Amino acid sequence: MIRPHVGGLGPAFAWLLFPLVPAFLGRAYYETCNLSFSQAGGPDPRDWDWLAWVLLTGPLLGYGFLAGATLDLQDEQERRGFRGWMSRRAVWVGIGPWSGFLILAGFILVLRAVAGLLPKGWQTLPSPPSHWGQTWWWGLLSWAGLIGLVGVVAYGWLFVALAAFRRARRRGQCGRLIQRGLGGALAFVGSLFGSFWAITEVWRSYFFDSRIVPFLMAALGLALLSLSGCASTATYGEVRRRELFSAMLMAWLVGLAFAWRWWSRPRGKS
Secondary structure (H helix, E strand, O other): OOHHHHOOHHHHHHHHHOOHHHHHHHHHHHHHHHHOOOOOOOOOHHHOOHHHHHHHHHHHHHHHHHHHHOOOOOOOOOOOHHHHHHOOHHHHHHOHHHHHHHHHHHHHHHHHHHHHHOOHHHOOOOOOOHHHHHOHHHHHHHHHHHHHHHHHHHHOHHHHHHHHHHHHHHOOOHHHHHHHHHHHHHHHHHHHHHHHHHHHHHOHHHHOOOOEOOHHHHHHHOHHHHHOOOOOOOEHHHHHHHHHHHHHHHHHHHHHHHHHHHHOOOOOOO
């Protein structure tokens, strides 16, 4: 008598588990990239420079684009195995926006594992000559490397979008895919940052409080803030803006996941 009800637990469990994937990946990406910025960057969009905007908004644009583009782009049921699993819309939406970040993280882990097996003299690469930094071609290579790194980490989801575009082209849905994808990206990113800007502007005296946070409170609850590129003396306004944006980011990630899960569900023909 219980067995017929057990089969319904899988979809229900998937409904609850799916939003946790983009929420975890989005938060991990946000915190990791903030750690890579020094004084020039910051924990909330009010303090970001142009590079932070390019790097941190890339996966969010991809999340909104893939969610909107795949609403009615059904899975190909004939595919099986690993290729079939990787071609599912849920994987595209839940993991695809951060695929470049995951690939780079896996590559670094592999390099560290290989380096640990090598002799000590081979674990570090030799530094380039100091006079290379004064040449034009070294500057060109540095900029090319930075653009390539940012492109892979923040915009690797474009390869997933290309796979979705190919499926839509086979079904004659290219126009709808592009329209819904761009609309989803603009709506998701615009609503997130627009709401953050509006809230911090309306309650400006609260979110731009210039009083310095006491050292004991900063040491207990704001360790990540000091690591994410802010000044060593954090203000109440910086802390409040960071907490607000972190909470809004999680809410938007989870909310879009639930909305996509609901609107993309198969519907019976009436």
